Amino acid sequence: MYTQFFGNYLLNQQLISPDHLADALQMIKNTRVKIGILAINAGLISAEQAEEVHKEQQRTDKRMGDIMIEKGYIRESQLEALLKSQQSGHLMLGQVLIDNGYMTTSQFANALNSYKESNKITDADFYNVKDNQTKQLLTRFYDFNGVSDSKYLVGYVSLLMKNLIRFIGDDFTPMQSEKIENFQCNCCAYQEVSGPFNATVIAEADINAFLEFASRYAGEVLTEYDEMAEASVGEFLNLQNGLFSVNLSDEIGEELTLKPQTAERNMTLTNLKNTFKIPVCFSFGTVNFILCL
Amino acid sequence: MLFFLLFILEISVKLWYHLTILILDWCVFMNNNMITILICDDSILVRKKMKDTLSKIGNITVLEASDGEQAVAQYMDKKPDLVFMDIVMPKKNGVEALKEILSFDKSAKVVIVSSVGTQGNLKEAIEAGAYDFLQKPISDDSVIKIIKGIK
Numbered sequence: 001m002y003t004q005f006f007g008n009y010l011l012n013q014q015l016i017s018p019d020h021l022a023d024a025l026q027m028i029k030n031t032r033v034k035i036g037i038l039a040i041n042a043g044l045i046s047a048e049q050a051e052e053v054h055k056e057q058q059r060t061d062k063r064m065g066d067i068m069i070e071k072g073y074i075r076e077s078q079l080e081a082l083l084k085s086q087q088s089g090h091l092m093l094g095q096v097l098i099d100n101g102y103m104t105t106s107q108f109a110n111a112l113n114s115y116k117e118s119n120k121i122t123d124a125d126f127y128n129v130k131d132n133q134t135k136q137l138l139t140r141f142y143d144f145n146g147v148s149d150s151k152y153l154v155g156y157v158s159l160l161m162k163n164l165i166r167f168i169g170d171d172f173t174p175m176q177s178e179k180i181e182n183f184q185c186n187c188c189a190y191q192e193v194s195g196p197f198n199a200t201v202i203a204e205a206d207i208n209a210f211l212e213f214a215s216r217y218a219g220e221v222l223t224e225y226d227e228m229a230e231a232s233v234g235e236f237l238n239l240q241n242g243l244f245s246v247n248l249s250d251e252i253g254e255e256l257t258l259k260p261q262t263a264e265r266n267m268t269l270t271n272l273k274n275t276f277k278i279p280v281c282f283s284f285g286t287v288n289f290i291l292c293l
Numbered sequence: 294m295l296f297f298l299l300f301i302l303e304i305s306v307k308l309w310y311h312l313t314i315l316i317l318d319w320c321v322f323m324n325n326n327m328i329t330i331l332i333c334d335d336s337i338l339v340r341k342k343m344k345d346t347l348s349k350i351g352n353i354t355v356l357e358a359s360d361g362e363q364a365v366a367q368y369m370d371k372k373p374d375l376v377f378m379d380i381v382m383p384k385k386n387g388v389e390a391l392k393e394i395l396s397f398d399k400s401a402k403v404v405i406v407s408s409v410g411t412q413g414n415l416k417e418a419i420e421a422g423a424y425d426f427l428q429k430p431i432s433d434d435s436v437i438k439i440i441k442g443i444k
Contacts, residue, residue, distance in 0.1 A: 167430075218338055231338040238336070238381065239429055242408025249411035258381045258409060260335050 001134050001161055002121055005141060006090035007173035007281075009115050016102050021173060024096040025283045028171055033091045035064045037098070038082045040109045041091055045073045047109035054105065089170055134158045142177045144276070152197040153291070156244055157278065160289060163240050164280065168216045175279040175286075183269040183277065183290065186210070187225060189233040191261040193241050196254045201241065202269075202290040203233050209285030230263030237261050328443070329371060331356040333364035333387065334379040334406070339429075343377060346433045350440060361385025365393045372398065375443055377427075377436075380407040380414065388421055395422045404439055406431060 007025070010016045016024075036050040045053070045068065053067045060067075065079045074082075094112065097103040103111075116122070119137060135154050138161075144153050164172060187210035190202040205213060207225055214232035215222045222229045238261050245256035269275075274293040279286050330353055332343045340357050347353045356371055358364040362384045368376065376394065380387040391403045405418040410428030418426050427435055 227337050231336045235336045239408045245409045255411050255413050260383045
């Protein structure tokens with residue numbers, strides 16, 4: 001989960017622009033993290049040393065890892081461990097941003113360190129986030145203050161992020177939530193839930209992002225906006241709400257009542273109260289999750 | 294020459310006779326092992342995924358319903374061997390449909406399939422007489438296990 005929120009941290013710190021982030025997310029799939037970034041992430045070299053190695057590599061025909069060993073920055077065993085380490089999403093994002101000149105290596109290294117410090121996280125936390133850590137991260141990240149009936153909101157959004165990773169993919173960055181009063185939906189699926197948590201939950205996107213989201217959930221390529229595409233996005237919501245009801249039942253012994261999910265195009269939302277839009281930027285486009293409480 | 298032609302004719306007739314018997318036996322065998330399954334879910338995606346799973350098993354006639362009312366009507370009309378029933382559906386929910394089906398046929402085997410796998414839902418389904426309960430997203434293995442159980 002920390003991986004997904006790193007892009008947003010960079011935005012909030014004004015280290016990159018939303019356009020640069022959107023560009024980077026589109027390129028992320030074809031990126032491989034270089035050894036320099038992996039070494040910075042592991043705390044083995046500083047950003048300055050990485051820059052130095054990078055410059056030397058441009059002059060000579062040696063591999064970065066070999067130069068780092070020659071300079072005595074890392075040992076051979078450390079290089080082997082780095083080569084085996086995971087191609088985590090936040091490092092891939094950093095690599096794309098550096099490769100495209102949107103950030104320098106030093107800026108990335110500093111941002112990564114301050115992100116880890118401000119969230120009190122270790123490298124292991126990037127791969128194995130505990131439930132309470134996710135909720136703490138979301139509480140720091142989203143401002144749901146002033147929302148009535150917000151008691152279960154963080155738990156709901158936390159589950160949503162986990163389900164996005166589980167069923168759609170981890171190549172996304174959640175953006176800041178926004179309180180809205182009116183909204184023009186393009187393609188959307190929605191479901192109403194009631195009980196201890198009352199909400200209408202909407203998943204909205206332009207047609208291309210909607211179809212890609214639907215394809216990923218269905219596990220097959222859907223190229224036409226049809227009943228199958230609508231059913232796929234609707235079923236994702238149904239699953240999210242069903243699993244949230246299971247969580248609530250386990251935690252407080254109460255359940256939600258779900259209404260059948262529906263889909264619609266060009267739906268206009270007006271005079272909304274207590275309504276939040278949570279945009280989630282995937283590599284294929286943005287999907288907005290709208291929570292009408 | 295005539296003797297030879299009569300011999301060929303006799304062989305051909307016998308061959309056709311045995312072949313026809315064989316085909317008829319095969320049809321009876323297939324029919325006896327064929328089961329009918331009704332899939333009730335308002336999501337066309339869930340129905341398709343379930344049909345894909347069932348097609349891997351073979352010898353299954355699949356019926357579909359997209360709401361609780363259709364499910365009851367289909368059951369009364371076709372009396373399938375097994376029903377996979379979603380809970381949250383338009384017109385009539387899965388538990389209501391299950392109760393109606395059981396009041397029509399006490400031996401009906403209805404598996405409740407739901408994303409809301411809470412203790413409350415599970416209890417309600419079992420008390421209403423459900424044969425089993427599956428939490429979505431369902432795996433091929435769990436479906437195959439249930440079908441092997443009824444076969």
